[in-house]
Amino acid sequence: MEVPPKSIFFYLLFNLVFNVLAKFTANKGINNLPLLHLYTLLDFCLLCVVFSIFYNKKTKTYLFFLISFVFVVFAIGYAVKYSLYQHNSLPRFLESLFVVVVCCHFLLKQLNHKSNTQQEFEIFIISGLFLYYSCCTALFGFSGELLSLSRNMENIVWNFHAAIMLCMYLVFGYAYIKVKEK
Numbered sequence: 001m002e003v004p005p006k007s008i009f010f011y012l013l014f015n016l017v018f019n020v021l022a023k024f025t026a027n028k029g030i031n032n033l034p035l036l037h038l039y040t041l042l043d044f045c046l047l048c049v050v051f052s053i054f055y056n057k058k059t060k061t062y063l064f065f066l067i068s069f070v071f072v073v074f075a076i077g078y079a080v081k082y083s084l085y086q087h088n089s090l091p092r093f094l095e096s097l098f099v100v101v102v103c104c105h106f107l108l109k110q111l112n113h114k115s116n117t118q119q120e121f122e123i124f125i126i127s128g129l130f131l132y133y134s135c136c137t138a139l140f141g142f143s144g145e146l147l148s149l150s151r152n153m154e155n156i157v158w159n160f161h162a163a164i165m166l167c168m169y170l171v172f173g174y175a176y177i178k179v180k181e182k
Helices: 005-027 033-055 058-082 089-110 117-141 151-181
Strands: none
Touching: 005 033, 005 151, 033 058, 033 089, 033 117, 058 089, 089 117, 117 151
16 A cells, blocks of 8 residues: 555645644744643654554554554643643653654665655655654754743744744645645
8 A cells, every 4th residue: 555645735735734833822822731631642743653654564553553542541641730831842852752762663674675655755754754754853842941042042042943834835836736746
């Protein structure tokens, strides 16, 4: 089964909706951290679905489902213990580490295969995810501590985050262009 570009498109739409909601609530002065907790849960589960499609093996699908379930239970427990109105640093950090490890495994596995259009698409998507999550792992781990930074420094950090996210989206766009060409 090939990885349908539609699943990645759905992931992009999902991100668009949450980014618009986060921006809207922030502009209205509403604490949007509960939204970030929900985003983290859904993002992790959606990425596990995408990864299970990429790997295309029943055992991997069950493994990703089990990992999703454990992560959801952990993230909900974390939110209950530490409050929905604080950064979810540990769940975001663990999500990021998980995505980096899965991306590395997938890319190393693909090094031994001949390339075709579908594999090129998968490699670009995984590379975009790897770029974003590997650059932002420390940022997610220390997001709660960022509140103690000056406003200018905080803007620099979050602008860096936005630039890395833009790079990921550009890599995704390039993957779609490559698929369309062939």
